[in-house]
Amino acid sequence: MQLIVHGRNIEITDWIRQYIEKKVGKLERYLPQVQDINAELTYNATRAASDRYTAQLTMWVNGQILRAEESTGDIFASIDAAVDKMYRQIRRLKGRRYKSKRRAAAAASAEAEMAATLVEEIAGEEEEEEVRHIVRRKQFTLQPMDEEEAIEQMELLGHDFFVFFNPDTDSVNILYRRKDGHYGLLQPLLA
Template identity: 40%
Template sequence: MKFNIRGANIEVTEALRDHVEKKLSRLERYIEAPPQSEAHVTLSVVKGLQTVEVTIPLIGLMLRAEEKHPDLYAAVDLVVDKLERQIRKAKTRANRKVRQEGSLRDLFRTDSGATAVLEEEEDFELVRTKRFNLKPMDVDEAILQMNMVGHSFFVFANSDTSEVNVVYKRDDGKYGLIEPAK
């Protein structure tokens, strides 16, 4: 697996790069990674907290984790643990279902030493369904509506694009917009 490590407001030293690569290499024992797999790692400092974001695109699956911690090396360890849990859950889900050749099941190695780790499966329980009419509005109005109802996200019909969009409040206090790919 290749590593794309970049720093935002932080210098990526050789020792730090080696630590990140060593820890993320642990994940290779779980993944039958195609040669074009590349782990994207962003290291940053925000308000005194060291942040590590890792994204690993795989065929049919996107692994992503983020951790914040006062110690950058501890944040790297925590994010790798989080990614391992995601892989185990995806592997368990894929193995539970009988699928045809070339599915997600083929992404994961079956003979790794990780089988000793207890694989827990999380059942997703849908407890509520809401239906509502989408009022056409611009992004600014959607953010206002979201703040008025006190939610962390808001679904709306974008009056500029005529498509369904979602605005959300980010951890840094700013806002994000999710719109369909074209």
């Protein structure tokens, strides 16, 4: 791990550098794959007295960047607060990784159980074909309109498709939104 300490409007004394190394060194225990840590300390005389010292920590871990910034009236309190914030970010980062591994393992075991249950059901029973039913019927009046009006009407309704009577072709057309954002037009023909 490489620790770089910068100071803006503040002199970085050996005492401050050792304090940062001690505090940030503890972070390495939780993430041993840390590549670089950059600590920037700033003194701003124009701010309120309670926000004069700012500590900003930036950490690079396997291509991800973690960043924490805190401002207080004391440089050491700012460092402590920034390190605490970084601890929380590390906990979230590691928690996400652990939870996703747990979820993947749970999903794999659930899939295995479900597959075993399916095999048992298929072997134990005769194959039954699932009968699908129409659960809703809807009637509507076809309005004669051209393609541009149909696009406008479909957008106003917020639908992915629209059925209309096209007087130019003297037939019922179906307008639909494609995945690429453009539109498609179905023009059915009677056989």
